[in-house]
Amino acid sequence: MIRSFSLFFFLYLFWLLLSGLFTPFLLASGAGCALAVTWFAQRMKVLDAEGHPIQLGAHALIYWAWLFKEIIKSAWDVSKIIVHPKLPISPTLVRFKPSQRTEVGLVLHANSITLTPGTIAIDAHANEFFVHGLTRASAHAVVDSEMDRRVSACEGKA
Numbered sequence: 754m755i756r757s758f759s760l761f762f763f764l765y766l767f768w769l770l771l772s773g774l775f776t777p778f779l780l781a782s783g784a785g786c787a788l789a790v791t792w793f794a795q796r797m798k799v800l801d802a803e804g805h806p807i808q809l810g811a812h813a814l815i816y817w818a819w820l821f822k823e824i825i826k827s828a829w830d831v832s833k834i835i836v837h838p839k840l841p842i843s844p845t846l847v848r849f850k851p852s853q854r855t856e857v858g859l860v861l862h863a864n865s866i867t868l869t870p871g872t873i874a875i876d877a878h879a880n881e882f883f884v885h886g887l888t889r890a891s892a893h894a895v896v897d898s899e900m901d902r903r904v905s906a907c908e909g910k911a
Contacts, residue, residue: 756800809857809907824869824870842888846883848883849896850880852901858908859877866882871891872885872887
């Protein structure tokens, strides 16, 4: 029930943010659409911890702010490599064991690696991630990383 209310609330809030208009018709339309999507999600049985991970809560907001900062830093590093006359790349593949145990945590970690410029999660399983890095340093930086610890903290274990 709490997931249904949370989904309705966030969908309606998203509607309001995108609309920017607050006429009675649009407010009612937004509520109706959010209610319909929530009802469909319930009927399809996709309102679970994986489909709507409200258990991440405030930890996720803190993590996303940190991830945004890391994306900016990595983008700057990749930009410096691209404009360097000698193009100092050293493509490297690494394998490592992530510390996450939930599917949401594993997906969050693998997607965070891929969102960070210079690294791509090629293969992600519960017991092993396979990551490509543009440089040797960026590839080895994902092994036992701050990102791994922060995603685990989002999951509820430090």
